[in-house]
Amino acid sequence: MRGRLLLLAPAWGWLLLFVAAPAAILAAIALAESDPGVPPFRLALSATGFATLTEDTYYLDALLTALRVAATTAALCLLIAYPMAMGIARAAPRRRVILLALLMLPFWTGFLLRVGAWIGLLRDEGWINGMLQAAGLTDAPLTLLYTEGAMIAGMVHAYLPFAVLPLFAAFLRLDPSLGEAAADLGARPAIAFLTVTLPVTAPAAAAAFLLVFIPAAGEYVIPELMGPPEAQLVGRVLWQEFFQNRDWPVAAALALALLVLLLVPIRLFQRLEART
Amino acid sequence: MKPLLRAEALTKRFGGTLALDALDLEIAEGEFFALLGGSGSGKSTLLRIIAGFETPDSGRLLLDGHDIAATPPWARPVNMMFQSYALFPHMNVADNVAYGLRRAGVARADVTGRVASALAMVGLSGFERRKPHQLSGGQRQRVALARSLVMRPRLLLLDEPLGALDAGLRERTGFELRALQRETGAAFVMVTHDQEEALALADRVALLDGGRIAQVGAPRAIYERPASRFVARFLGAANVLEGRAMEGRFDSAEAGATFAGDIPAHTAAIALRPERIRVAVAAEGANTARGVVEDVAFRGDDSLVLVRLTGGATLRVAHAEEDGAPPMRGADVYLAWDAEAVVALPA
Structure with a gap:
């Protein structure tokens, strides 16, 4: 009993310090009143922060846009990661190590450096436009950067490994004789995939989707550096409220709203897991 | 069929x-x-x-x-x-x-x-x-x-x-x-x-x-009737003894014994099942051997006796319970078997 407590203590300590305490602070700020000072709030029990969220559709739009962009990113990541993970898991063990290393390789360069590379590729005088014009395919540069497409491409690139890894683990665990049993019982490869492989790996696919969706929903850097200026995602709005408007109660309320919205799919996923 | x-x-x-x-x-x-x-x-x-x-x-x-x-x-x-x-x-x-x-x-x-x-x-x-x-x-x-x-x-x-x-x-x-x-x-x-x-x-x-x-x-x-040494060994761990066939008999130096029975000229080795070998009081001539008991393992309805023969090979002998107590470790024993128990292996 004592040993168990000792083992669990670091985990509980971590949760208390880095999850529970910040959440409590955030809640306190969300209920505080805005005040021009340092810090820019006065502790209170006021609903002004939350009220502001509902008064203006601006905040709701920012939340919904962020969820839509995150869902698109997660769906695209899933679409790319699923065959990738299947291919890596089915490769010979030595090749598998190389393929996994290639997958993780971009992570060894800085995140901002990778975004910078994308900007270099996509901007008006960038590599892609340069090549298109040199080949005589276009006369004027195409607008590639600062579009929703650029933003989503950047996010898919950044989050792809989060989707590949859980799927890779699932394909590694998948008993290859399941597919053979399906074939043996008369299923052609496409049918065997749809009736056996896909449903058996579905929980891992859901996990992969969530592992991308959740961080992508709060993403700030990529929309800021690559996205269209008019796109107001919740991450950007949070930044503005905290650092430009210095309206901490509204910002904290918005952050809490995002947190609650993200708990819904997590909870759904857990119930799905428990059922299978 | x-x-x-x-x-x-x-x-x-x-x-x-x-x-x-x-x-x-x-x-x-x-x-x-x-x-x-x-x-x-x-x-x-x-x-x-x-x-x-x-x-x-x-x-x-x-x-x-x-x-x-x-x-x-x-x-x-x-x-x-x-x-x-x-x-x-x-x-x-x-x-x-x-x-x-x-x-x-x-x-x-x-x-x-x-x-x-x-x-x-x-x-x-x-x-x-x-x-x-x-x-x-x-x-x-x-x-x-x-x-x-x-x-x-x-x-x-x-x-x-x-x-x-x-x-x-x-x-x-x-x-x-x-x-x-x-x-x-x-x-x-x-x-x-x-x-x-x-x-x-x-x-x-x-x-x-x-x-x-x-x-x-x-x-x-x-x-x-195993067809080769491999089959004899794989199916139930028969004793396989090397030697030379001559004139209907098979001389095995490693056993220090001569096997008699149905032995064709091209016989390469002899298989002898452990349960077909019995411990004898005294023995002489073909289809007998002498050795020292190396170890005895009780298996329920029989005991497995390992006998090191005078020629150096170790023979597995299944000693049935109804034949009385198995020989002790270290004892000198005579072994004997019937001519039908000798299986000639062509390969």
């Missing part, structure tokens, strides 16, 4: 290893056939080629006279029970058993009836709604069996069917497998590494070694 399946010069290589070496085999309609061998003998490769999961590099595989070597597994009238059972974890028992029927487009009403009778056959009625993870190992094995048998295959392949069961369940399940085989009339082809299992269950056994068939025949025939 009408052959259902015929393999002609089947050859399969994996990289540099020869898994099957021009293997010929015939399996009759409705027989229980065992492919016996150690790891790397090619028995699993042969099973996977019959199922269609591997294609032979050369040779023919005839089912009812038609070459099926290039037919994909989903188009073969052959079903397999996998060693891991390979039950679909996201489906319940009934859906697992119905899977093949649904692929074959069997009418919905018929599916229900056939699933029910297949589950009744393996004694699992009432388990329809269970998921595989809610079943014991033995129950899973039965679901896998029902899932194959519901397809009414003329040829059922079983990959180590008793391998994952604990000892108590193996014997009973073995008898049940034989009963199911008689009931369905299908030919069963079982892969196993366990010689007792093969001898107990099968009508005929093929012992594989290095991608070739070392011997094929009825269990009793190959047990009593």
Whole structure:
């Protein structure tokens, strides 16, 4: 009993310090009143922060846009990661190590450096436009950067490994004789995939989707550096409220709203897991 | 005997290893056939080629006279029970058993009836709604069996069917497998590494070694008349003694004994089963030997006695309980056996 407590203590300590305490602070700020000072709030029990969220559709739009962009990113990541993970898991063990290393390789360069590379590729005088014009395919540069497409491409690139890894683990665990049993019982490869492989790996696919969706929903850097200026995602709005408007109660309320919205799919996923 | 399946010069290589070496085999309609061998003998490769999961590099595989070597597994009238059972974890028992029927487009009403009778056959009625993870190992094995048998295959392949069961369940399940085989009339082809299992269950056994068939025949025939040293050693650990044949006798220096009996001129070695050797008071001449007891192990209805012979070889002797107390360790003993017990090995 004592040993168990000792083992669990670091985990509980971590949760208390880095999850529970910040959440409590955030809640306190969300209920505080805005005040021009340092810090820019006065502790209170006021609903002004939350009220502001509902008064203006601006905040709701920012939340919904962020969820839509995150869902698109997660769906695209899933679409790319699923065959990738299947291919890596089915490769010979030595090749598998190389393929996994290639997958993780971009992570060894800085995140901002990778975004910078994308900007270099996509901007008006960038590599892609340069090549298109040199080949005589276009006369004027195409607008590639600062579009929703650029933003989503950047996010898919950044989050792809989060989707590949859980799927890779699932394909590694998948008993290859399941597919053979399906074939043996008369299923052609496409049918065997749809009736056996896909449903058996579905929980891992859901996990992969969530592992991308959740961080992508709060993403700030990529929309800021690559996205269209008019796109107001919740991450950007949070930044503005905290650092430009210095309206901490509204910002904290918005952050809490995002947190609650993200708990819904997590909870759904857990119930799905428990059922299978 | 009408052959259902015929393999002609089947050859399969994996990289540099020869898994099957021009293997010929015939399996009759409705027989229980065992492919016996150690790891790397090619028995699993042969099973996977019959199922269609591997294609032979050369040779023919005839089912009812038609070459099926290039037919994909989903188009073969052959079903397999996998060693891991390979039950679909996201489906319940009934859906697992119905899977093949649904692929074959069997009418919905018929599916229900056939699933029910297949589950009744393996004694699992009432388990329809269970998921595989809610079943014991033995129950899973039965679901896998029902899932194959519901397809009414003329040829059922079983990959180590008793391998994952604990000892108590193996014997009973073995008898049940034989009963199911008689009931369905299908030919069963079982892969196993366990010689007792093969001898107990099968009508005929093929012992594989290095991608070739070392011997094929009825269990009793190959047990009593092994064709080579390998077969003699693999089937129940007979004593194999080296020496030279001359004039109807076989002189073994390592035994320090002469064997007499039915010994052809080309005999390469002699096999002598442990249970055919008895401890004698005194012995002289052919079919006797002298040695020192190295160790004695009690096994229930007999004791296994290890005797180091004067020639240096160690002989395994099964000493039956009804013959009295076994000799003590360190004792000098005389051994004797009958001429019929001497099996001449041509290779």
